Amino acid sequence: MSENREKYDFTIPTLGLGKVKSPILLSKVFGDTIANYVSDDEKILYHIQVDEDSPGCAYEDYGTIQKAGPREKIYFNPDHVRAGIITCGGLCPGLNDVIRSAVRTLWYRYGVRRITGIKFGYNGLLGAVEDSLMDLNPDVVDDIHRIGGSILGSSRGGGDRTDEIVDAIERLNLNMLFTIGGDGTQKGALAIAEEIERRKLKIAVVGIPKTIDNDLSFIERSFGFETAVVRATESVFAAHQEAHSAINGVGLVKLMGRDSGFIAAHTAMASHDVNFVLIPEVPFDLEGADGLFEQLKKRLERRNHAVIVVAEGAGQEHLAADARTDASGNKVLGDIGLYLKRRIVEHFDSIGYPVNLKYIDPSYIIRSSVAIPTDSLYCSRLGTNAVHAAMAGKTKTLISLLNNHYVHVPIELATRTRNYVDPEGSLWRDVIDSTSMPIQMTNPKK
Numbered sequence: 001m002s003e004n005r006e007k008y009d010f011t012i013p014t015l016g017l018g019k020v021k022s023p024i025l026l027s028k029v030f031g032d033t034i035a036n037y038v039s040d041d042e043k044i045l046y047h048i049q050v051d052e053d054s055p056g057c058a059y060e061d062y063g064t065i066q067k068a069g070p071r072e073k074i075y076f077n078p079d080h081v082r083a084g085i086i087t088c089g090g091l092c093p094g095l096n097d098v099i100r101s102a103v104r105t106l107w108y109r110y111g112v113r114r115i116t117g118i119k120f121g122y123n124g125l126l127g128a129v130e131d132s133l134m135d136l137n138p139d140v141v142d143d144i145h146r147i148g149g150s151i152l153g154s155s156r157g158g159g160d161r162t163d164e165i166v167d168a169i170e171r172l173n174l175n176m177l178f179t180i181g182g183d184g185t186q187k188g189a190l191a192i193a194e195e196i197e198r199r200k201l202k203i204a205v206v207g208i209p210k211t212i213d214n215d216l217s218f219i220e221r222s223f224g225f226e227t228a229v230v231r232a233t234e235s236v237f238a239a240h241q242e243a244h245s246a247i248n249g250v251g252l253v254k255l256m257g258r259d260s261g262f263i264a265a266h267t268a269m270a271s272h273d274v275n276f277v278l279i280p281e282v283p284f285d286l287e288g289a290d291g292l293f294e295q296l297k298k299r300l301e302r303r304n305h306a307v308i309v310v311a312e313g314a315g316q317e318h319l320a321a322d323a324r325t326d327a328s329g330n331k332v333l334g335d336i337g338l339y340l341k342r343r344i345v346e347h348f349d350s351i352g353y354p355v356n357l358k359y360i361d362p363s364y365i366i367r368s369s370v371a372i373p374t375d376s377l378y379c380s381r382l383g384t385n386a387v388h389a390a391m392a393g394k395t396k397t398l399i400s401l402l403n404n405h406y407v408h409v410p411i412e413l414a415t416r417t418r419n420y421v422d423p424e425g426s427l428w429r430d431v432i433d434s435t436s437m438p439i440q441m442t443n444p445k446k
């Protein structure tokens, strides 16, 4: 097993040595009940699974990751800092919590007074919108955790115009940029940081990973994900209630999850009412003995009602090919929810076994909602650690939670691959167990 493990290079790029004494007064002594500075040498293990048969089974061979947190010596003199914060890509619960925490840490902990919010993502830096800048301070961000969305707005597209973006960053005199966004945003951030390096500028680029789909690698759980699952279970409860109260009732709920079915998988397990979970990682048939129609019929004959959860990226093979992409280059997906709704009703009508199907698509209600407390707390800590990283001169770096520690992960590593539900892993196995979805449905013979 351990032979297959890849060794990752977790080296964190920096702008230079930290020579400035941090204005945050912490301790270097363990046991004095005062929080300690974190040194660059404090690391955690990436792989914690131990395979006892293999020599040197864990430890350094498989990568150690630098812990995030306040450094005793920092790179930037806080008086000289001009920080920029940007949110890009789709909305996600907790964006405002991250902004709030970054602003408050810059202001109160480091004494930074020049903080600029860039509105509507990378397009805001490209002059595509009027009044694209916003001064940020603790008063402005005081209550923003109580509202969903991002006070800065967001957008797709434009991220590949790296030269123009760096020109704008130079014009604004920024020396640190916080990029809050998903894989696309962070790929853009890396390109920006590389151009900054080519121009021999000293500007830190630190990412805070955001994706409601939970599909970023090297991030244990992305912020907003728990909120999404909580909100999604409310829709499943409604779908179940409707289905349970009808003759041959079928509740069909479509959830987000473009390439990865984490929200669908977790919601199914958290709600205990779901019978069929359809995710992008696991193909399924509609027709045939192991197809959805036949298995749904069996379930209805047995229990009179059924609930199906489908992730938006599931079953795309059933839909007409669509070559379109959005402004960021993401593939435009076919609407699998509406397709299933139509096909299920048509099929059961055609066999003289009509069903009463209620369809719920709560996607944007979920995505724009306020973060639940556990997510809010998480966002606060990500924002704070991002500021510590930038002040210490880290760049091309993401803040992540791994093995229950806040750590620095190179953006290059985090954006190299996507995080998927492993059809052969324990999460999907437990989904199958808890829903009793027939296992043969998940292995179509094509």
Ligand SMILES: Nc1ncnc2c1ncn2[C@@H]1O[C@H](COP(=O)(O)OP(=O)(O)OP(=O)(O)O)[C@@H](O)[C@H]1O
Pocket (backbone or CB within 6 Å): 088, 089, 090, 091, 121, 122, 123, 155, 156, 157, 158, 159, 160, 181, 182, 183, 184, 185, 186, 187, 188, 189, 191, 210, 211, 212, 213, 327, 328, 329, 330
């Ligand atoms: N490969 C890339 N290089 C440079 N910029 C990119 C790249 N991919 C995307 N971007 C830019 O990043 C921004 C956000 O990308 P995108 O719309 O794909 O959302 P995201 O950050 O992946 O978040 P999510 O998928 O959660 O919505 C856009 O402005 C887009 O132009």
Ligand SMILES: O=P(O)(O)OC[C@H]1O[C@](O)(CO)[C@@H](O)[C@@H]1O
Pocket (backbone or CB within 6 Å): 089, 090, 091, 182, 211, 212, 213, 256, 257, 258, 312, 326, 367
């Ligand atoms: O409708 P939009 O804004 O293009 O975003 C939809 C996509 O954004 C996401 O919510 C990711 O942020 C995906 O789950 C979804 O596919």
Ligand SMILES: [Mg+2]
Pocket (backbone or CB within 6 Å): 089, 182, 183, 184
């Ligand atoms: Mg993305």
